[in-house]
Amino acid sequence: MRVIDSHTGGEPTRVILSGGPDLGSGSLADQAARLQAEHSDFCASVLLEPRGHDAMVGALLLPSDDPSCAASAIYFNPVGNLGMCGHATMGTLVSLFHVGHISLGCHRIETPVGVVEADLISPNRVVVENVASYRHAKAICLEVPGLGQITGDVAWGGNWFFLTPECRIALESSNITELSAAALTLRESLWERGITGANGARIDHVEFIGAPLSPQGHGRNFVLCPGGAYDRSPCGTGCSAKLACLAEDGLLDPGTPWIQESIIGSTYTLSYRRNDQGHVIPRIEGEAYVIADATLHFAKRDPYRTGIRV
Numbered sequence: 001m002r003v004i005d006s007h008t009g010g011e012p013t014r015v016i017l018s019g020g021p022d023l024g025s026g027s028l029a030d031q032a033a034r035l036q037a038e039h040s041d042f043c044a045s046v047l048l049e050p051r052g053h054d055a056m057v058g059a060l061l062l063p064s065d066d067p068s069c070a071a072s073a074i075y076f077n078p079v080g081n082l083g084m085c086g087h088a089t090m091g092t093l094v095s096l097f098h099v100g101h102i103s104l105g106c107h108r109i110e111t112p113v114g115v116v117e118a119d120l121i122s123p124n125r126v127v128v129e130n131v132a133s134y135r136h137a138k139a140i141c142l143e144v145p146g147l148g149q150i151t152g153d154v155a156w157g158g159n160w161f162f163l164t165p166e167c168r169i170a171l172e173s174s175n176i177t178e179l180s181a182a183a184l185t186l187r188e189s190l191w192e193r194g195i196t197g198a199n200g201a202r203i204d205h206v207e208f209i210g211a212p213l214s215p216q217g218h219g220r221n222f223v224l225c226p227g228g229a230y231d232r233s234p235c236g237t238g239c240s241a242k243l244a245c246l247a248e249d250g251l252l253d254p255g256t257p258w259i260q261e262s263i264i265g266s267t268y269t270l271s272y273r274r275n276d277q278g279h280v281i282p283r284i285e286g287e288a289y290v291i292a293d294a295t296l297h298f299a300k301r302d303p304y305r306t307g308i309r310v
């Protein structure tokens, strides 16, 4: 299986160029559902140790039925599919440029939750225009064991997020273990309380938000991804959810830049525009670098052929 590995602000992406499963026909959302339901061994074998690790996100590229799109992408992490993925879209563009499949400029990518536009403005710099993002619920209050009462917003940025400024642990890289534990407990509490996104959608990302550490920054975050890994980058879909909240609170005007720091200090430059329907269309600019151009091998007798799952 031919893969290209990259990282975007420290967050890894593995683009699968060839050797993926046959997902049959139907919409991209149908094919993504089939990937998750019928090919979990494939996903685990590509992403988990010993070939990968639990923070890795896969991008399975397929031809798109939409002639305006350069490709379709199904993004997945070791526990299941993502709707959209900002950092992996940047990683995908940089990887496709690396192998000579695309040139610099604008490319449309179909995802299961809509078409996104990505502008490769240099070999390592990408601007992604994400799907329309919005706040679903404001100031939801819940009791979280060990954290007390927490208030936060539920928002869509291509995935579902619970965003709160109230985690009470400093957003510093030395606290990643404590932040991860707190975010996991909070997510568990959301599930127990039945707090969901639209149409009962499960909230699988938790985003702690706070003040920046650098003088140029406007905000800093810690994002827990589905499963237990945290996002090394500022999380493109998490930034989109954050932009939707800022816009709805009247705290950021369209076109005004916002520099978002991740928990390891990598940054995205964000802004948004409103489309004809008045929806928030996030713009996320960041850097991605190719780190490996590889062939994965799956020996039949390898006891860890489908990844280490303990």
Ligand code: PYC
Pocket: 011, 057, 082, 084, 085, 086, 087, 088, 159, 225, 231, 233, 234, 235, 236, 237, 238
């Ligand atoms: O960049 O949107 C993102 C993302 C989601 C999960 C990991 N990264």
